Every structure is written in C-alpha cells, then in structure tokens.
Amino acid sequence: MPLKDVNVIIDLMKPAPKVGLGTPLLLVEAVGTPAYKEYLSLEALAADYASGTAVHAKAQTILAQKNRPAKIAVASFETGAADAALDTFYNRAWHFVLLAENDPADQLDVANVVAGKDFKLFVAQVADNTGREALADKARTVIVDHDVAGEHLDAAIVGDLGSQTVGSITWKFKGGFAGMTGRYLSEAQLAEIEADNAIAYVHKAGKAQLSEGYDATGEYIDVLHGQDFVKVDMENEVQYALQNAPKVPFDARGISLITAAATTTLQRAFNQGIVAQREDGQPSYTIQALSRDQVDAQDRAERNYKGLSFQFELAGAIHRVDPIKGEILV
Structure with a gap:
C-alpha cells in the first residue's frame, strides 16, 4: 500500500508555510552508512560538525540570515554516492538541498535526482563558466555564480529567502544577505552568467542584489x-x-x-x-x-x-x- 492516500499532481500550463517548505538539507561526504539528522541550532550542529568544517560553515551562513529557518537537516553520503543518499532521504521534511562542498560531480548527481523528482529545489554554487555549463538546463536546480573566497551565497539565499511565506516574494532584487559581498560586474559579464540561467549577487542601482530569480531552465523559483x-x-x-x-x-x-x-x-x-x-x-x-x-x-x-x-x-x-x-x- 502507498504511504500517501492523497496525491496532488500539478501541470504548469504556459501560454504559446515557513514550516517544511523552507528547511534546508546539507549533504556532506562522510565514511560509513548514510545518516540523516536535524538540528535546531548551530551549537547542536557543532557537536557533530565542528567549526572549520564545510557543514558548519554553510550552516553558520544559513543561520546568520534575518529570515533564518527553524531548523537545518544534514545527511551524509559515501564518496560518489550523493545521489543515492539523497534519494533515500528525499521524503524527509526539507525542501532546499545544498552540498557542503561544491564538488562538480556531486552537483551533477544531485541535480539529476532533483530534476527527476520534479519536487523540491537544489541550490548549487559555482565559480566559473565550466561550473555553470555543467548544470545547464537542469530543472529545479538554482545555479548561483559567486567567486568570492570563503562566502557561501547558496546558503545565504536559502537561509534568508527559502523560509519566507511561500508566494510572498520573488527572489530577484533581494539583497542584504549577512556575510555576502556584492560583485561589480560589467553588462557583458552579467549577460554571460544569465545566458546560462544562473544568478549573481551584483550591484545594481547602488544596491547589492540577486540578478534574477530562476532555475537552470529559466523557470522562476517562486x-x-x-x-x-x-x-x-x-x-x-x-x-x-x-x-x-x-x-x-x-x-x-x-x-x-x-x-x-x-x-x-x-x-x-x-x-x-x-x-x-x-x-x-x-x-x-x-x-x-x-x-x-x-x-x-x-x-x-x-x-x-x-x-x-x-x-x-x-x-x-x-x-x-x-x-x-x-x-x-x-
């Protein structure tokens, strides 16, 4: 028998609450059987992932934001098996998945899983054209182009925007993310990023803000x-x-x-x-x-x-x- 008695199917037709739908999942490579755990605070997470680890850094960025989520989930995976672990934990109460480390192979595996499910969202941070192009046209993958060392824009935008009331915001124009540096890009540079349906944190009209609000297929996140x-x-x-x-x-x-x-x-x-x-x-x-x-x-x-x-x-x-x-x- 199925685990659900009710199934809603939505087709998006185009012309010719902060609970659950904002919770982020951090995927981290680790030795041993894949495991899933939820944390209500950075202090609780630090007991398993100390300061200086990739998980701690992204969690810290998420929880530093003004509209931070109520909790963070972390799931481990064995080397080369991010997709298998994600599939195992897909029905848990999270909605945005991020990788603790921005490994291109893992990013592609995760993007393929999310696209296949057509439910929930993957936010992937890249630093160059190669990273963007590897994830091109992946449905429900949000490509964040940010090359500032030590900054986790993927975590910042999920932490600040993901938990706001669904439908109340568009992700374009949003800024003021704690710990993030807006970039000064030329029109040509920004056009190159947006040609891949990627998003940058760029200065416009005197304010650092997200250049767009869509996924890698051009569909809007909201x-x-x-x-x-x-x-x-x-x-x-x-x-x-x-x-x-x-x-x-x-x-x-x-x-x-x-x-x-x-x-x-x-x-x-x-x-x-x-x-x-x-x-x-x-x-x-x-x-x-x-x-x-x-x-x-x-x-x-x-x-x-x-x-x-x-x-x-x-x-x-x-x-x-x-x-x-x-x-x-x-």
Missing part, C-alpha cells in the same frame, strides 16, 4: 516553490478531512467535504500571493468535482474518488519595467 506549496498543502488538507471524519461517504456529502478542503488550499495560496487576483478582486482559480454518478463504478467500488480537479492563474511578479515613456512639454 513559481516552483508555489507549485510545491499547493501540492503539499492540498494533500495535507484533504488527508486531514479523511482522517478527522468518522466516515467520508462516497456521495454529495463526502465530495463536498473534499472540495472544501481543496478550496481551503487555493484560498490560502491566493492570500499568500501564489494565485492571481481577477479584476473584480476575487482569486483566479476554479475547482471541478464530478458527482457520484459521473464517477466510474469501479472507482466507487474501490473507494477511490478521481473526480476532483482544479486550475489557477499564477500571480507571477514584475521583474522589468522597460520602457517607461515620458514627454516634456514646453
């Missing part, structure tokens, strides 16, 4: 994070409805209960900024629920309701205002 939120939240809401009722009958009463649970998620997503607002001020989503008579008799016999579907329009974000036209009257 869209992916929002998609994951709707999936997890709706699965939980429907599961709660099934668990908390003495029985959910396979008729209009039960179908209404499930529909209400799904509506709760979509309304929450609207309030958080994931779902767009229509011109009349109402959220732009729809839910369709087949009646008992419209559902296949075999599905009724197996007690599997397959009649619920929904659509919503993404709120998105404005990333450019170009041009703004003006006139001077004499």
